[in-house]
Amino acid sequence: MKSLKSIKNWTLTKSLKNNNFSFKRNYVLKFVPSLLLTNAYKSISSWKNYKPTPLLKLDKLQKNLKLKNVFYKDESKRFHLKSFKALGGAYAVEKISKGKKNIIISSATAGNHGRSVAWGAKRLGLKCKIFVSQYVSDTRVKEIKKFGAEVIRVKGDYENSLNECKKLSKKNNWKIVQDVSTKDYKLVPQLTMAGYSIMIKEISKQTNQYITHIFLQAGVGGMAAGVVTGVAKYFKRIPKIIIVEPDRADCVLQSIKHNKLKKIKIKKESIMGGMSCNEMSYIPWQILKKTSNCCVSVSDRNIAKTVAMLKDKKLSKNSIIGGECSAPGIISLVGVCNNTKIKKIIELNENSNVLVIGCEGNADVKLYKQLLSKGRK
Numbered sequence: 580m581k582s583l584k585s586i587k588n589w590t591l592t593k594s595l596k597n598n599n600f601s602f603k604r605n606y607v608l609k610f611v612p613s614l615l616l617t618n619a620y621k622s623i624s625s626w627k628n629y630k631p632t633p634l635l636k637l638d639k640l641q642k643n644l645k646l647k648n649v650f651y652k653d654e655s656k657r658f659h660l661k662s663f664k665a666l667g668g669a670y671a672v673e674k675i676s677k678g679k680k681n682i683i684i685s686s687a688t689a690g691n692h693g694r695s696v697a698w699g700a701k702r703l704g705l706k707c708k709i710f711v712s713q714y715v716s717d718t719r720v721k722e723i724k725k726f727g728a729e730v731i732r733v734k735g736d737y738e739n740s741l742n743e744c745k746k747l748s749k750k751n752n753w754k755i756v757q758d759v760s761t762k763d764y765k766l767v768p769q770l771t772m773a774g775y776s777i778m779i780k781e782i783s784k785q786t787n788q789y790i791t792h793i794f795l796q797a798g799v800g801g802m803a804a805g806v807v808t809g810v811a812k813y814f815k816r817i818p819k820i821i822i823v824e825p826d827r828a829d830c831v832l833q834s835i836k837h838n839k840l841k842k843i844k845i846k847k848e849s850i851m852g853g854m855s856c857n858e859m860s861y862i863p864w865q866i867l868k869k870t871s872n873c874c875v876s877v878s879d880r881n882i883a884k885t886v887a888m889l890k891d892k893k894l895s896k897n898s899i900i901g902g903e904c905s906a907p908g909i910i911s912l913v914g915v916c917n918n919t920k921i922k923k924i925i926e927l928n929e930n931s932n933v934l935v936i937g938c939e940g941n942a943d944v945k946l947y948k949q950l951l952s953k954g955r956k
């Protein structure tokens with residue numbers, strides 16, 4: 580098992596300062612209105628088994644990096660879905676179905692969103708069809724089926740599964756619950772982001788320290804933008820927002836760099852499966868292009884090591900179950916601390932209260948076991 584000393588060599592692949600940064604609460608809440616956030620919290624906090632997820636401290640890491648605090652929001656404890664995604668898709672299903680029992684819900688997914696939608700449909704006794712690409716693991720498919728959904732495998736990538744979902748849903752009058760927004764598809768993604776904002780509502784009650792920096796993992800940017808809406812509504816002070824992506828799928832970084840939505844080519848899928856996306860969602864783009872201070876990307880290299888370090892109490896007193904998408908927040912925080920220039924730009928220092936999001940636990944049990952054993956070598 581690697582000791583904490585080895586993190587001295589961890590690097591970012593890319594970093595980019597956002598020259599168009601201008602965080603305005605009103606601007607953010609124009610895209611996901613404040614009332615939507617209030618309603619999401621009211622509904623979700625009344626669900627059976629609702630409990631705020633723990634806000635832990637990575638005390639050994641914060642000492643090593645000479646920061647005041649490193650908080651870790653542990654979404655592995657989110658209901659029994661083991662991921663923040665439980666807050667999005669399932670909530671959108673509830674809002675879209677409006678109490679009707681005779682509708683069929685559909686969605687395309689890389690894994691966790693589909694689980695959330697399937698779980699949301701099951702909670703309400705609705706039938707559900709989930710479309711997945713050939714790249715979604717059998718373990719993830721099994722997890723979706725556990726909630727009674729029919730899973731339809733589609734040849735090719737995520738985009739193919741989404742197209743097939745749209746085609747069959749139109750033909751059969753199924754209600755699509757998709758977390759990705761376009762210019763013409765906004766309500767469901769807005770509801771999803773409103774659901775994600777609960778993480779910030781909870782944190783605002785879990786600590787009286789002002790958070791100064793948030794590292795936010797991004798795929799299409801839904802989670803990051805959802806958290807930013809929460810910051811705009813619930814936090815008294817606006818922290819610095821750092822967007823984190825796999826270097827093989829840096830569509831947010833590229834969009835911010837060119838100041839327009841950029842579609843990128845993914846040559847090889849990252850191990851950070853949920854974050855391996857080639858294009859941003861429309862509303863997250865509108866939000867993040869103004870509110871992110873900086874974008875960074877990291878390779879797959881230290882994912883397994885970080886998963887093992889979390890589990891083996893190298894970063895904190897507690898043992899933490901963090902999956903492949905939880906690790907990059909920590910890796911990029913370390914990468915920034917090892918990079919004097921970027922560290923200075925975002926004013927990260929001994930007075931900083933950093934928040935990283937532990938987006939998921941062992942949502943894919945098989946992959947988690949593999950990463951853990953690789954990371955311990």
Ligand SMILES: Cc1ncc(COP(=O)(O)O)c(C=O)c1O
Nearest residue numbers: 796798799800801802853904938
């Ligand atoms: C498990 C998981 N899936 C997906 C994502 C990406 O979310 P989004 O596509 O909303 O940016 C993340 C985090 O960024 C994640 O942790």
